[in-house]
Amino acid sequence: MSSYCWLSKDSLKHANYPSSTLKFFDLEDISLKQIPPIKRRRLNGLSKMAMHTSLSCLDKTNVAPEQVYTVFASQHGELSRTASIVNDIVNGDEVSPKDFSLSVHNSSLGLFSIFNKNKQFGTSIAAGSNTFGFALLESYNLLKRYPDETVLLTCFDLEVSQPFDSLQQRHDPSYSLSLLLSLDNTSGQEISFSFERSDKEGQADKPLAIEFFEFLQGDQSTALLQSADNNWEFTKNAL
Amino acid sequence: MRPIENEIKAVIIESLDLEDISIDDIDSAEPLFGDGLGLDSIDALELGLALKKKFDIKLDSNSEESKKHFYSVSTLADFIEQQKRTA
Numbered sequence: 001m002s003s004y005c006w007l008s009k010d011s012l013k014h015a016n017y018p019s020s021t022l023k024f025f026d027l028e029d030i031s032l033k034q035i036p037p038i039k040r041r042r043l044n045g046l047s048k049m050a051m052h053t054s055l056s057c058l059d060k061t062n063v064a065p066e067q068v069y070t071v072f073a074s075q076h077g078e079l080s081r082t083a084s085i086v087n088d089i090v091n092g093d094e095v096s097p098k099d100f101s102l103s104v105h106n107s108s109l110g111l112f113s114i115f116n117k118n119k120q121f122g123t124s125i126a127a128g129s130n131t132f133g134f135a136l137l138e139s140y141n142l143l144k145r146y147p148d149e150t151v152l153l154t155c156f157d158l159e160v161s162q163p164f165d166s167l168q169q170r171h172d173p174s175y176s177l178s179l180l181l182s183l184d185n186t187s188g189q190e191i192s193f194s195f196e197r198s199d200k201e202g203q204a205d206k207p208l209a210i211e212f213f214e215f216l217q218g219d220q221s222t223a224l225l226q227s228a229d230n231n232w233e234f235t236k237n238a239l
Numbered sequence: 240m241r242p243i244e245n246e247i248k249a250v251i252i253e254s255l256d257l258e259d260i261s262i263d264d265i266d267s268a269e270p271l272f273g274d275g276l277g278l279d280s281i282d283a284l285e286l287g288l289a290l291k292k293k294f295d296i297k298l299d300s301n302s303e304e305s306k307k308h309f310y311s312v313s314t315l316a317d318f319i320e321q322q323k324r325t326a
Contacts, residue, residue: 041255096288
């Protein structure tokens with residue numbers, strides 16, 4: 001039904017993100033002025049991105065934020081907040097209560113639900129390099145069970161910083177992708193997908209979510225995308 | 240106004256990420272939690288930690304007394320000055 005993707009300006013420095021491919025992305029700084037400052041201060045870099053693309057994606061439709069079922073997906077989640085907590089403990093300092101309370105993987109989903117008074121089902125997912133694919137599968141499961149509902153899928157990750165960046169085979173800029181999904185095929189684009197385990201160790205140029213968004217915006221009708229251990233096939237169906 | 244009140248307000252703004260609020264916006268007598276500045280229980284813990292670091296004071300997080308001390312900037316200033324005197 002609707003899609004929206006924010007990408008850090010740092011992507012302009014990455015060889016995998018030539019400027020010609022960035023025209024569909026939002027590269028602007030995030031302000032979230034629609035959220036009162038007293039609430040906005042609870043958001044860090046990660047949850048700001050997720051909130052921004054979720055609300056921007058919903059803004060393009062007339063679906064209210066309190067109505068949607070939510071699937072929030074992030075490979076690394078609150079990694080920087082967790083690292084900061086561990087640093088405090090190692091240094092013998094007291095841990096920040098705010099950092100502690102917001103260090104869980106579903107923090108961004110929780111903040112989205114609180115800020116928007118959303119009491120619907122919500123799921124938080126991490127699945128390595130398949131995170132976006134399995135979030136899409138989870139969204140599909142929700143829609144098959146609740147066929148009249150709409151699912152907001154938001155897949156997001158901050159750039160992995162020191163000391164964990166040395167463990168990354170590929171360095172990705174911060175991004176957040178939001179999709180609004182429903183089984184109603186009378187509006188928007190219809191997508192089908194399948195996946196299979198791959199024995200060949202693969203490495204795509206970008207996170208699966210970014211590659212999917214580029215496929216969505218492009219002219220190709222089929223995309224074969226590779227994660228570290230799965231092959232994903234996405235097809236745009238003619239309506 | 241006592242200088243310590245402005246110091247407390249600066250700690251509140253910095254430790255609680257109140258980016259759009261200045262020292263002049265906080266009334267020393269106004270309640271910090273609930274209806275006043277609108278802070279919540281996580282803020283209370285965060286503020287307690289920041290004040291402990293800044294003023295080297297001891298806090299008992301479970302006591303009714305602490306609740307009274309954290310009512311406003313003015314009551315916090317009284318509490319910190321009292322601790323400094325007895326230290």
